[in-house]
Amino acid sequence: MSISEFCIRRPVATLLMSLALVFAGLFAYAALPVAALPRTEFPVINVSATLPGGSPETMATSVATPLIKQFNTIAGIDSISTNNSLGSTSISIQFALDRDIDAAAADVQAAITRTLRSLPQDMPSPPSFRKVNPADAPVLLLALKSDTVPLTKLDAFAQQVISPSLSTLEGVAEVSIFGSQQFAVRIEIDPGALAARG
Known part of the structure; x- marks a missing residue:
């Protein structure tokens, strides 16, 4: 006798087995342990x-x-x-x-x-x-170093070549560049001295 034949011939037994499975599932769900370290994403x-x-x-x-x-x-x-x-x-x-x-x-x-x-x-x-x-946490750290190329060119290479290439890979969420060196000139002007020199 197959399971389907048994269920058709004995509907009361089938109903009781279904209810037993539902109650067993509810009991098992209530008895599930709480994870000690749940994976939560803090905002x-x-x-x-x-x-x-x-x-x-x-x-x-x-x-x-x-x-x-x-x-x-x-x-x-x-x-x-x-x-x-x-x-x-x-x-x-x-x-x-x-x-x-x-x-x-x-x-x-x-x-x-x-x-x-x-x-x-x-x-x-x-x-x-x-x-x-x-x-x-970062899964890959790359360090650029050169004895012949200045740091500004290394930074430009990282910004223009490496970062865009890594960003297009599937599964990459973010690419960050640290320690960059760029040309920067800060000038503080004395207006009086500037006017005196024309």
Whole structure:
């Protein structure tokens, strides 16, 4: 006797077996253990700002502090951490798990816009932000080094050749370049001396 024949000839037994399977599934679902380390993606936004020549103390007081004061007005923030180094500051804002990351990014952008007047005027560019996942780690690190090619040309090669090529690969989420050196000239002019020399 096949299973289908048994189910057709004995409908009451078939119904009881179906109910037993449903209750066994519900019991098993309730008894599932909770993962000790669940994979969750925390909504985190990283804000970075640069001020060439600024000491870590200057970055903390002149750049990071006004930004953090504005970020504290945003709802749903779990923690704010900052890292200040020579010429740059990085602020990591972690939001509550139920906070929408896109709405949080809009709030962060509005807070940065409100802070622009309080930041030093000689900053080359306004602070920027990006959505990050702290659980993500780089899977590949490449270092460029040359005894004959200057660092500016190595940086141009990384920006124009390596980064676009890696970005087009399937599965690559982000390509970041660190330690870049570019030609930069900063000139401070004394208007009085300039007018005196015609």
